[in-house]
Amino acid sequence: MLDYPIQLNTLxxxxxxxxxxxxxxxxVETGTFxxxxxxxxxxxxxxxxxxxxxxxxxxxxxxxxxxxxQNVVPFHxxxxxxxxxxxxxxxEKFDLNTNYDSPYPKTFYxxxxxxxxxxxxxxxxxxxxxxxxxxxxxxxxxxxxAEFLQVMSFNQExxxxxxxxxxxxxxxxxxxxxxxxxxxxxxxxVSQENRFAWxxxxx
Numbered sequence: 001m002l003d004y005p006i007q008l009n010t011l012x013x014x015x016x017x018x019x020x021x022x023x024x025x026x027x028v029e030t031g032t033f034x035x036x037x038x039x040x041x042x043x044x045x046x047x048x049x050x051x052x053x054x055x056x057x058x059x060x061x062x063x064x065x066x067x068x069x070q071n072v073v074p075f076h077x078x079x080x081x082x083x084x085x086x087x088x089x090x091x092e093k094f095d096l097n098t099n100y101d102s103p104y105p106k107t108f109y110x111x112x113x114x115x116x117x118x119x120x121x122x123x124x125x126x127x128x129x130x131x132x133x134x135x136x137x138x139x140x141x142x143x144x145x146a147e148f149l150q151v152m153s154f155n156q157e158x159x160x161x162x163x164x165x166x167x168x169x170x171x172x173x174x175x176x177x178x179x180x181x182x183x184x185x186x187x188x189x190v191s192q193e194n195r196f197a198w199x200x201x202x203x
Contacts, residue, residue, distance in 0.1 A: 013191070020163050026133055027045070028050045030136070031052070031138035035065035035066045038167070052075050052077040109143065134163045136165045148164075148180070
């Protein structure tokens, strides 16, 4: 198990976000949780923020916590199609030497995406375009790499306008995402505590 808080709201993260959003028109986030961590930092930049949370209880709490920010819209949504996510989890071997959230990760992560939601496939809806966006991927651990692969499948002309931030890079969530970016020749920056990483996709 990881030994840092669920919500990412460190001074380093805030500094990185404030530097990166200068080149973006909006932020798209997966995994709002309760809105007091990364989402609040994004909100305080003054940029438009679209954030998705699949757990209904967390979504309701986040909506209340974020109500003062007129630039933020939280959605009770899934980042990708549910059947795709379930198939991804079903075929995941969970054999990496990394951190998980349960001794039964397959069922744990399936349960996390089990709520009925307002809509599915939010990443394609909001990010498969040529808009200048900061994309923060922080959904349920078992589907983080699936989200990453979806983003990287977008048209290269679209990707040139995207900046990617990945949380939990020592975790099943994004340990492979960072490795894949490096293999593809992208320049990846990593936080001091090795928790999150960011990358401009305009190589």
